[in-house]
Amino acid sequence: MRASALLVLMCVTLVCADVKPQKDFNISRFAGRWYRVGLAYDSAHFAPYRDKVKVSMGVVTVLPSGNVNLSMWDATPLGCVTQVYHYEKTSTAGRFTYFSRRHSMVKDITVVDTNYTEYALVLKHRVFNREYTQVALYAGRTQTLRHSILQRFKAFALSQGFPRESILTPPPAENCPPSGSG
Numbered sequence: 001m002r003a004s005a006l007l008v009l010m011c012v013t014l015v016c017a018d019v020k021p022q023k024d025f026n027i028s029r030f031a032g033r034w035y036r037v038g039l040a041y042d043s044a045h046f047a048p049y050r051d052k053v054k055v056s057m058g059v060v061t062v063l064p065s066g067n068v069n070l071s072m073w074d075a076t077p078l079g080c081v082t083q084v085y086h087y088e089k090t091s092t093a094g095r096f097t098y099f100s101r102r103h104s105m106v107k108d109i110t111v112v113d114t115n116y117t118e119y120a121l122v123l124k125h126r127v128f129n130r131e132y133t134q135v136a137l138y139a140g141r142t143q144t145l146r147h148s149i150l151q152r153f154k155a156f157a158l159s160q161g162f163p164r165e166s167i168l169t170p171p172p173a174e175n176c177p178p179s180g181s182g
Contacts, residue, residue: 021094022111027068029116031060035143038150040157042166050166052077054173055143065089068096073177080176119149143172 036056054075061069068087073080087096087109096109110123150169157167 020110020112021092022114025094025111025114026116027062027066027089027093030111030114031062031068034058034060037143037145038153038167038169040153040162040167042162047166050168053168053170054176055170056173057177073173075173075176080173080178082177 034057036058039053056072056074058070058072061071063069066089068089070085070087072083072085074083075081085098087098089096094111097106098109099105100107107124112123113119154167158164
């Protein structure tokens with residue numbers, strides 16, 4: 001199997017202060033379609049929904065201001081739901097912020113490492129009233145990924161302290177986004 005891109009989103013509060021963005025980050029090369037094909041999340045509130053997670057699709061669009069919109073399509077029991085996240089650029093290339101309506105706070109996004117064609121590592125971070133950690137694996141352009149990349153994702157999630165049962169590689173979503181979207 002061939003994957004044209006990989007994106008790992010993670011929210012790790014213990015290492016955030018030391019994380020630097022990709023050197024010479026280029027947002028226009030980063031733009032495009034991504035599929036979330038893996039997720040590690042150990043929230044007790046999320047645990048009952050682990051078996052309901054499906055592959056989701058997102059499209060990163062660069063705005064003339066240098067800010068970014070991320071449109072995400074997620075399959076839910078209520079159908080295919082679309083959300084748009086607006087990432088504000090900062091003075092550092094590869095670093096963004098966004099307001100989380102779900103948590104009512106600003107979160108930080110840092111593109112840690114990418115070669116723009118095969119993979120990217122992105123850190124989401126914000127200290128809440130407890131430690132939150134999330135890792136997501138994205139494959140660009142298709143919903144399939146090389147086994148070695150999936151293994152690397154799982155090893156990374158384990159190295160961040162996730163229990164095996166919180167590391168998911170969900171099945172594809174049917175008709176989400178609906179044909180013609182994205």
